[in-house]
Amino acid sequence: MSSENDRYLSEDEFCEQFKIAPRTAQRWRQTGDGPKWVRIGKRFIRYRQGDAREWVKAHTFEHRADELQRAG
16 A cells, blocks of 8 residues: 555646646756656656655745745
């Protein structure tokens, strides 16, 4: 029995869940700014639900000063 964290999201599902444009997800893959991702074959990109959640948690801030402190 696999956990919800092991579920893989398609690029469309990932973008819908986090309310981002597909082009943003594509740019994040190029720059390394987004969550970990998996390429399956030549055309299929998947995001593991657990990796996406970890990425969101790492980008959650209490206030702007918290964000600036972690960035510097």
